[in-house]
Amino acid sequence: MENKKEMKKWLDGFNLNHPLVIGGPCSAETEDQVLKIAHELKTTDVSIYRAGIWKPRTRPGMFEGVGAIGLKWLEKVKKETGLLIATEVANASHVKLALQHDIDVLWIGARSTVSPFIVQEIADALRDTNKIVLVKNPVNPDLSLWLGGIERLYSANIKNLGVIHRGFSTYEKTKYRNNPEWQLPIELQNRFPDLPLICDPSHIAGRRDILQDISQTALDLNFDGLMIETHINPDKAWSDAAQQITPKVLVKMMEDLKMRKVTNEEIDYKNSLNTLRTQIDVIDHGLLDTLGKRMKVAIEIGNLKKKKNVAVLQTKRWNEILGKMILDGEEKGLSEEFILRMFKAIHQESINHQKKVINS
Ligand code: PEP
Ligand code: MN
Numbered sequence: 001m002e003n004k005k006e007m008k009k010w011l012d013g014f015n016l017n018h019p020l021v022i023g024g025p026c027s028a029e030t031e032d033q034v035l036k037i038a039h040e041l042k043t044t045d046v047s048i049y050r051a052g053i054w055k056p057r058t059r060p061g062m063f064e065g066v067g068a069i070g071l072k073w074l075e076k077v078k079k080e081t082g083l084l085i086a087t088e089v090a091n092a093s094h095v096k097l098a099l100q101h102d103i104d105v106l107w108i109g110a111r112s113t114v115s116p117f118i119v120q121e122i123a124d125a126l127r128d129t130n131k132i133v134l135v136k137n138p139v140n141p142d143l144s145l146w147l148g149g150i151e152r153l154y155s156a157n158i159k160n161l162g163v164i165h166r167g168f169s170t171y172e173k174t175k176y177r178n179n180p181e182w183q184l185p186i187e188l189q190n191r192f193p194d195l196p197l198i199c200d201p202s203h204i205a206g207r208r209d210i211l212q213d214i215s216q217t218a219l220d221l222n223f224d225g226l227m228i229e230t231h232i233n234p235d236k237a238w239s240d241a242a243q244q245i246t247p248k249v250l251v252k253m254m255e256d257l258k259m260r261k262v263t264n265e266e267i268d269y270k271n272s273l274n275t276l277r278t279q280i281d282v283i284d285h286g287l288l289d290t291l292g293k294r295m296k297v298a299i300e301i302g303n304l305k306k307k308k309n310v311a312v313l314q315t316k317r318w319n320e321i322l323g324k325m326i327l328d329g330e331e332k333g334l335s336e337e338f339i340l341r342m343f344k345a346i347h348q349e350s351i352n353h354q355k356k357v358i359n360s
Helices: 005-012 031-041 069-081 092-100 116-126 143-155 183-191 201-205 208-220 247-256 265-308 315-331 336-359
Strands: 020-024 046-050 084-088 105-108 132-136 161-165 197-199 225-229
Touching: 005 161, 020 031, 020 247, 031 046, 031 069, 031 247, 046 069, 069 084, 069 092, 092 116, 105 116, 116 143, 132 143, 143 161, 143 183, 161 183, 183 197, 183 265, 197 208, 201 208, 201 225, 208 225, 208 247, 208 265, 265 336, 315 336
Parallel strands: 020 046, 020 225, 046 084, 084 105, 105 132, 132 161, 161 197, 197 225
Antiparallel strands: none
């Protein structure tokens, strides 16, 4: 898929002076809940109202959505508030029902994007549609799978497309519910600058207190929009309670976010610089993370060596590693001198840690 300018047209059509905001509850629960939230959101930056009707749950036995009846509530939202309406579709029958109820924006959830069969089924059911279709990243950090979803839709003559970054699941527990792995959306944006890119801080965070931070990073990386789960009574939500915020909190958050308007060359330059700097920050964070992990492994080796009473420094192995790193580094455009200096420093830090273990 080459870069296609027409993919961005729907977004330009909104004519916004701020990022596109999609707000609304994780799940439609009752007609009253859906309408109350919508009426509170209609006077905010929100242009598209989201609510899950069919909920993909990781484990059975949780709330699985109200089903097709919720589509009527969404239609009512559009009629009463003028907001566009959005919901997740996960198979051809969802698509059929959503189209019958004139849903404006359909998104493919993270658990569906992983399955080419499902995505193809949805693409076939939506063939030639003018509706806006957004593809969430797959649960695993696989850019091809994500792009594959877009390609399947594009090939079905669906041109109003966009992607939603909602983070990636990890075995390791982190502060995020789904790790952002910013380098993936960054790469996607570099390859397809005209594909609208929306961040879903709610599912990245899994909790309220870091939504603002994640949203700011997304805006600094030039994302086109935000999808934020909003509920009148977040703590009592039937799904994803910990990450939802009230419409009032959403308004405050939007006020506090530093928006970046692209209006002239000077701002353009600053924006590009800012985007690149944020990319560097993300990468540096990753470097530190990796180094921290490396030290933990070094300490484990130290423990083993202590048990076996083996010397800390093993020159033969170290020379082998260095030789390989120099070759690997060359391929990535890194000089031999730099590789030597960097690994010497890393190695020294490992030795210090191991010595501490052995002498303890
Ligand atoms: C959702 O948007 O409520 C949802 C289920 O998201 P995801 O597919 O990102 O898990
Ligand atoms: Mn949710």
